[in-house]
Amino acid sequence: MELDFERCYRAVDSRDQRFDGWFYTGVTSTGIYCRPSCPASTPKRQNVRFFPSSAAAQRAGLRACRRCRPDASPGSPQWDVRADVVGRAMRLIADGVVDRDGVPGLAARLGYTERHLHRMLRAELGAGPLALARAQRAQTARTLIETTELGLAEVAFAAGFGSVRQFNDTVREVYGASPSQLRTARRAAVGGAGTVTLRLAYRPPLHAAALLDFFARRTLPGVDEVRDGTYRRGLRLPHGTGEAALTPAAGYVAATLRLTDLRDLAPAVARCRRLFDLDADPVAVDQTLGADPALAPAVAAEPGVRVPRAADGFEMAVRAIATQQVSLTSARTTLTHLLASIPPPSPVDHEVSEGFGDQTSRQLHDQRGEDGGGGLRGFVGAEEVLRVADAGFRMPVGRRETIRAVARAVADGRLDLDPGGDREETARQLTAIPGIGPWTAGYLAMRALGDPDVFLATDLAVRRGADALGLPDNPKTLDAYASRWRPWRSYAVIRLWRAA
Template sequence: MHTDTERCVRAVQSKDARFDGWFFTAVLTTRIYCRPSCPVVPPKVANMTFYPSAAACQQAGFRACKRCRPDTSPGSPEWNARADAVARAMRLIGDGVVDREGVPGLAARLGYSTRQIERQLLAELGAGPLALARAQRAQTARLLIETTPLPMADVAFAAGFSSVRTFNDTVREVFALSPGELRSRRGKQPRTPGAISLRLPFRAPLNPTNLFGHLAATAVPGVEEWRDGAYRRTLSLPYGHGIATLTPWPDHIGCLLSLTDLRDLTIAISRCRRLLDLDADPVAIDDQLRTDPLLAPLVDKAPGRRVPRTTDAAEFAVRAVLGQQVSTAAARTHAARLVTAHGTPVDDPAGGLTHLFPDPDRLAALDPESLALPRSRRTTLTTLVSSLADGSLRLDIDSDWDQARSRLMALPGFGPWTVEVIAMRALGDPDAFLATDLGVRRAARELGLPSTPAAFTARAAAWRPWRAYAVQYLWATDDHPINNLPA
């Protein structure tokens, strides 16, 4: 979008927050870059230039605006709506792969050479993987500086910098303030001992009912809970584990993170944003769905529905199998038994979370006879976890969606419903479609849409590429707990 100068200028002059994260405005006279909705008086058009990423602005020598804090804007919705190499690379960078494995590790995961990946990212984002990771480290450092009392040396290494000197230089270059000045500028902030409190921005509107209602209604005891108006869950992270507490507010999501290792902060934030689908562009999605006169009333009634996703794709795949042809309550019971028997215990002084969900390696070693499931379901589950454990099936944020579907369909016991619900919630495909889901088909009949899966799928082609969001609107016609915020 940054190449459409006229459209970008209109967005900046109207201070349109819908475009925050889509592009950044760099001001040639001040050498500062801003988000489109920056509250200051817009500069002259001749002094504006536009970049596709904060990293590109920084690489071109611009500093972040101290007023609108562009580094804290929502992420581009493109990276979760596309499945090409650049989008997959951006999801991996957001998950901290470059910091942990370097650019060669990023390239290896994508099946490209480092030169190919750098060339593609530079062409589309104006910055290579190292610059993009550096911008992310700077944002993490700012969060730690402003929300924790950690010594600056600890902040530097927790944010992923190799030295305190590099940390100091980067903070000064990006924010035009020293780390100490950045901390004092924010003043004293209320803090929860041992936790990091921050706000997760999103593009309005956001309808929290189905989003948090779904997560709360399907919560696995010990791993997830709804407590005091917030969804809480345990997180398995590269350097340790954590607990996330996510609270819906009108203009942001409150996020409280308790981590055993602060190096996991960036990854934890990325996974929470992905869980709540916070980088979606609800205006573009809803505008497309409104073109269908049968769907338009549902969208107009409660716009801004998101797709509730997951923090761990393998975990969700296991839970999808446990939920085949049983009630929500039964699926929770089966999952809770697995967690109690095979999950890693954690301590949660603030609530009732007790375990991490067991990973595929641990589940692959269990005795199938110990599972209180029909024999066919046991086979489905054990085959799934074995495939995940040996790497023959990958359900990662960089997975090829079509390839993952094909490999899932090849497993025993996997049909269209299970594959598509995993594609929608675990892989993040915005066009995943549950044509065989009973709730979706019931809603379709009530609206006058075709009832057979083939005819329904053909009719839903007009909703592409946002059919996963259409599913949320169809589900919402039912008075099920997943569609309501808990008391």
Template sequence: MIDDDIRYRAVDSRDARFDGVFFTAVTSTGIYCRPSCPAVTPKRANCRFYPSAAAAQGAGFRACRRCRPDSVPGSPEWNHRADLVGRAMRLIGDGVVDREGVAGLAGRLGYSARQLQRQLTAELGAGPIALARARRAQTARLLLQTTELPVTDVAFAAGFASVRQFNDTVREVYDRTPSGLRAEVAAGRRIATPAGGLTLRLAYRGALDSEHLIDFLALRAVPGVEEVVPGARPGVRTYRRTLALPYGHGIAEVDGLPPDEPRTRGWLDCRLLLADLRDLPTAVQRLRVLFDLDADPGAVDEQLGADPVLGPLVRERPGLRSPGHVDPHELAVRAVLGQQVTVAAARTLAGRLAEKYGTALPEPSGGLRLLFPTAAALAVADPEDFAMPAARRRALTGLCAALAEGVVRLDGGVDRAEAAAALLALPGIGPWTVGYLRMRALADPDVFLPSDIGVKHGLTRLGAPGDPKSAARAAEAWAPWRSYAVHRLWAGPATTNTSTRSETEAA
């Protein structure tokens, strides 16, 4: 817990670790900033602190044009909190309010709209409409300043219901008209991409081990759906994949960090090609979850680094993240495919299903040709197409049917414990599969897999007992960051060849 005195010290020291955790509004100027804003530190008496940008905007403050507080990483709280507010923020970030309204958001969470409004306002100083509005304003600024899209197209792509609403919101939040906001960036820095392409930066806090992320995703890349290719800069690798989004499909490219730049650079370069620009905020949020960009690596590494077993790994590779996923249903299918086989075998099986039941893109892009099959398509697929034992075929078909019918939910607003119980009730779904899905599909930062063969090998390599009971006891000291500990054990030292490891479910 932090109080206003701690917040002010963070502002005075321009501590970027708190960017996105809170926002500082200055009464003498009428603007709000991120804690690391390079401007002269305001007097303590003139500072007001808010838990969200929407709350600062609701109090009448406009965004600082120097530090761009609307472009900071999200609060790491929304990664690990499992209460109503945390679940609501994950859904708002995915665009549920824009698509389904407050009633749709409340229905997903199992609360009334009034209860939801009261809870969010009490904790964040803003209700779901204001929080979604702040998100739309940030998207509008991004489009205005990085593309040559007509202003009217920007308004609707950002999720506004009318041009008037768009103009009013931009003026209120940025103290600029949309055309004035666009004029702040030279025309030469904007990219004319009428087909829906965008170049943007994905912000993160602290250190980031992008090599681990790219290695992890490359090892599991499904042919036709994902690929890792050399980047435009020497030594940089680029992760590319197709996206199934609410309004259409997309292709995403994310570059790893250049080898000549520090891990604390602060952003990853990203390019998006979208069939419908209304999918921009959702696509960005899902990529942020995939790369775990809203995490607080300082807090994670501080705790795990003090452990005698994991400490050397943390000091060698700071900033290691726990990758999520862009589509929890896809990940659930792939988790079942990976039961009791190597990662390479699971990838091959997933590629065959994608070829048979996936949706082809209108035009291939490099090695990307397919959208991964939906759960509904696989639920009615011919079992003979599943090259696996009969028990796992039944498990996969049953899981896909449960996902397609809504019996099991894996979206960001679901209660993780309830989702785990629903999964365990399905035939052929065991603790390893449930834990893996909690860790990646539900972005739970505190999951441990004591029976995992990669965890066992990682512990024994470090001289610690690798049997499940001993591993579980050792992991108690790693809470609430046990998911990160699992990835530490899987990754091992920086010189480890990760392609030789596998993750299997104990028989």
């Protein structure tokens, strides 16, 4: 990725927070790298290098600044919205695919050879998949060191390191301090065994009320809830289950995560960031939408409206299909009955993972029982839905069979509804399933896959919102009008829903 020196240097000189996560500033005279908004004195031009990723800065021998903590900056909005291989790879790495399946597993998910994938990532990000995963591993380790009482050896393996020595060497190299020194100097609160409390950074503004209102209208008993300004939900994670409590605050979202297996910290954080669309660039979105006189008053009144995303692609598919041609209230009743027909899994079945942390996992289970955790569970998986009898659906036969067809495709690995999936291929596969049309495929592209440029012209609420704003409500005319909102039409959909 080409980084214009003058533009980057001006952003650093003005300490512009909008550029945090877009690039990283390396200072050769001090041997550290920072986020653009670092409050330290602006370095001299001859001592500055700019990097497209923290991993690239680390490969150049620089350590993370202890003042601005660049490893905790918002994620790059470029990789968040791009649908190409590099964007998909970044989302999969953030979800921990390299830690679980290695580079071969990542390459297989993307459909490229390891060599070609490495070449593409090096060209765009200045670092290969192992270096990118290593940078994330180091950040996960730091979070665990500062927010839990786990022993450092347990932290090492929970963060994904292959050995304690590798863990110690990486932490010293990235942060310029040993793990024990980081723990001594920690500033975050400790929430108890199995509980991690951290701050999820975002680029302001963030219209938190719009997010909480959206989720509140769609909560399902036992899965998620909105209460006292906090969104809580259960999570299905690669190594077990978890719960997340997300509370928007000024400049960050406070996240409390309860995990049955701490190896799931990075995937849990990635899902939480997706849910609240925290890697978006709201200034760029609002500038485009606000240029339209019809939307300008709404943008000025409510800056920073995000697209509420999904923690689980299959969950979003079931929700979307159940909502076809019925109200949200009816869909919630149907989905509540479906979930009630599936018994919850035994926590211990998920907590004890082969070859890692049996004792620690049981301790986490004991702690969750003591502190009242475990009240929410993640949405059911595809295999569980396939075992539900006809009576468990309480919906028209066609809709029931559509859900089953999606479940079979996901369970067989033929359909990828995660953010790392190929958007065009996923849309093609979805629309080939009887009962799924352009609206459902578009809705999933927007909320599950994170496509920023989806417009649902036939959606009744979108048309009502358009009418409320004095826009044409005929789907064909409205779709043509919406072209002026590219590439942020998904955000326009949310604003039209709010107008309705």
